[in-house]
Amino acid sequence: MAATATPEVRPAIRRDEKTDSSTDLEPGYLVICWNDPVNLMDYVTHVFQIVFGWQRQKAEVHMLQVHKQGKSVLARESMEKAEFYVHQLQKYSLHATMERDEA
Amino acid sequence: MKLIRTRREKLVFEISLSEKRLLFDVLKLYPLISATHHRLTKSARTAKHDENQKLLEESLAAQREENRKNVRAMLDEPGHFKEMSSGFQLTLSGPEIEWLLQVLNDVRVGSWIALGSPDPESGKKILFNEKLLPHFRTMELAGAFEMVFLDALSGH
Numbered sequence: 620m621a622a623t624a625t626p627e628v629r630p631a632i633r634r635d636e637k638t639d640s641s642t643d644l645e646p647g648y649l650v651i652c653w654n655d656p657v658n659l660m661d662y663v664t665h666v667f668q669i670v671f672g673w674q675r676q677k678a679e680v681h682m683l684q685v686h687k688q689g690k691s692v693l694a695r696e697s698m699e700k701a702e703f704y705v706h707q708l709q710k711y712s713l714h715a716t717m718e719r720d721e722a
Numbered sequence: 723m724k725l726i727r728t729r730r731e732k733l734v735f736e737i738s739l740s741e742k743r744l745l746f747d748v749l750k751l752y753p754l755i756s757a758t759h760h761r762l763t764k765s766a767r768t769a770k771h772d773e774n775q776k777l778l779e780e781s782l783a784a785q786r787e788e789n790r791k792n793v794r795a796m797l798d799e800p801g802h803f804k805e806m807s808s809g810f811q812l813t814l815s816g817p818e819i820e821w822l823l824q825v826l827n828d829v830r831v832g833s834w835i836a837l838g839s840p841d842p843e844s845g846k847k848i849l850f851n852e853k854l855l856p857h858f859r860t861m862e863l864a865g866a867f868e869m870v871f872l873d874a875l876s877g878h
Binding site for chain 2: 659665669706
């Protein structure tokens with residue numbers, strides 16, 4: 620049987636702009652709570668417990684860090700999870716943002 | 723207003739008529755924080771920043787609508803408050819206390835913003851005048867009700 624030559628077809632490589640890049644999935648985003656003079660200390664502790672499921676002691680450590688140092692890094696997550704946590708914290712009117720971890 | 727007992731994972735509070743009126747005065751103000759107040763990031767260096775900021779605002783707006791419905795239901799349904807000889811009994815579940823805390827803190831933070839975001843530590847004092855005084859009163863009232871609920875949740 621004679622072999623027939625078939626043209627080699629290679630799939631075109633195309634970058635899909637909408638696909639999450641690997642950096643979005645990596646835990647490269649910091650969830651930060653910033654100090655403000657209006658939120659009550661007990662309230663902030665409670666919100667940390669609810670949003671992150673932390674014990675009171677751990678929540679208090681982060682609350683005091685916010686109060687004394689001006690901010691506390693609450694989590695290091697993927698972009699999607701960081702957005703979720705920021706949204707949860709902002710639902711309670713806390714001053715929270717997500718930032719790229721440059722370290 | 724005080725916690726009188728816990729029953730089947732619900733908290734039962736005693737509240738006087740004047741306290742109930744004050745609580746309603748605060749709840750009626752919800753929401754005070756503008757829809758675009760919260761920012762997703764300070765640096766704006768995350769990928770898809772604008773798109774994600776818009777999604778955050780939409781999500782917070784949906785949450786606000788849900789809370790607004792809950793507030794309306796509490797204000798319109800007298801069944802929430804059972805009349806007693808010494809005032810009223812208010813029975814709340816855990817999730818109900820959570821949305822109440824969100825609502826009260828929105829009003830507290832919104833009042834603080836209306837006061838010019840004072841910060842005594844950085845020397846930015848509250849400027850008291852007749853126009854601003856109601857915001858100060860509301861901020862303090864919302865905080866006082868928050869503390870009642872937080873104390874009750876922590877078992878104090």
